[in-house]
Amino acid sequence: MVLRTSRPGRIVFAGGGTGGTVGPGIAVAERLAEIEPSIEIIFLCSDRSVDRRLLDPGGWDHRTTPARSPGVRPGAAIRFLRGWHGTRRIARTVLDPADGxxxxxxxxxxxxxxxxxxxxxxxxVDLLNLDAVAGRANRWIARRATRRFTAVPSDLSNVGDAIGVPLRRAALPDGPASEHREALGLRPDLPTLLVTGASQGAASIDRMMIELVARHETWFAGWQILHLAGPSMLDELIRGYSEAGVPAVVRPFLERMGDAWGAADLAITRGGASSIAEVAASRTPAIVIPYPWHEDQHQAKNAAVLAKAGAVLVRTDPVRGPAATPPLESSLAALLQSGERRARMFEAFGPVPVDAATEFARTLVEG
Structure with a gap:
């Protein structure tokens, strides 16, 4: 069905459950509020805490839905159907074509x-696809959307050229590294390794770092670590870094990721589309460890362009087996010890990416 488009009076962002879906929506909403303040903005999100952690600081109007992922087991299927109907009921209260x-x-x-x-x-409906390998939801939506856009080169058909991943203002560095480090309780004069599992943390990366600093504490001499972790691993990480004598600041989810990227000389990160876009925008040399259990390996594909340019290294999560550990450890050791290698990776990023959030917001305003 093709619906007539016009200048909107209200834009409803639908997505949630991870920072990788909510964050780009907030980025576009920020620019919409600057370009056309009269447009009403509403988010329909999940009931996961990560959504509120991102939406609440900006005061964004949002409705929590009972949506659930589909599942084949009877209990999961029942929860999915209940969530589906409950979410439609909530959506009904804010979706009115008479309001534009x-x-x-x-x-x-x-x-x-x-x-x-x-x-x-x-x-x-406008679809904004955010991954190189589109998930089931986006494939379903793409067959029904009025317009289809993709943030990155994708396997979706009929989406046109990639527009770039919209990034929140708070995800972008906005000052010298020393200021970002001080804002996070780090020493302003020490090179900094950022370790992040993105909005939900990454237990396998957390455990890898505990083992690394215990076995190879000398690798980290002269460095400090900013480790953003899931809540369940905070105490264990703090204890592990302390026992190894490695200076570290361990924090849970960080809303102002721009401080983290601005503080970092090197990063270890997952490969979600937003994480990769933040790496590129901040020009941070990085080791990307894709989430190990995605069948389509879309996080590795998200990082492929930067890896080909030489700006990042993609390494397998050690949780996949012992063969993954030596390549990852040797890469990290080399980058910690060689400023020249990090400089080459920095230069490999090329031009600063366009402000995709502003460009997409203008497209929405034009209708």
Whole structure:
């Protein structure tokens, strides 16, 4: 179904459950508020805490939905169906074509029931695909959306050229490294290794770092570590760094990721689309450790362009088996010890990426 588009009076962002879906929506919403303040902005998100941690600081109007991922087991299937119908009921309260409403679908399990309700109510839908390998939700939405956009080169058809990943203002460095380090309680004069598992943390990376500093504490001489971890690993990480004598600041989720990237000389990170875009925007040499259990390995594909340029290294998570450990450890040791190698990676980033959030916001305003 092709719906007529026009200048919107309300934009409803549908997505949630990870920072990688909510964050780009906030980035676009920030620019919309600057370009056309009269447009009403509403987020339909999940009931996971990560969504509130991102949305609350900016005061964004949002509705929590009961949406759930689909599953084949009876209990999961029942929860999915209940969540689907409950999310449609909530969407119904904010989707009114008479208000010049349109939906921006960000992917993930929240978006499909919102899209279904939007189509039922003849509200236009724009899909913003955020991964190189589109997930099931985005493939479903793409067949029904009024317009389709992709942030990165993707396997989706009929989406046009990649527009770039929208990044929140808070995810971008905005000052010298010393200021960002001081803001995080780090020493302003020490080179800094950032370790991050993105918005939900990464237990396998956390455990890898505990083992590394215990066995190879000399590698980290002259360095300090900023480690962003899941809540369950905080105490163990603090204890591990302390026992190894490695200066470290360990924190949970950080809303102002721009401080983390601005502080870093080197990073270890997952390969979600937003994480890779933040690496590129901050020009931070990085070792990318893709999430190990995605069948399509889309996080490795997200990092492929930067890896080919020489700006990042992609290494397998050690949780996949002992063969993954030596290549990862040797890469990290070499980068910690060689400023020349890090400088070459920095130069490999090329031009500063365009402000995708602003460009996409303008597209939405134009209708």
């Amino acid at each position: 409403c349109r939906v921006v679908a960000l992917g993930g399990f929240v978006a499909p029931p919102v899209v279904r309700e939007a189509i039922h109510r003849r509200v236009p």
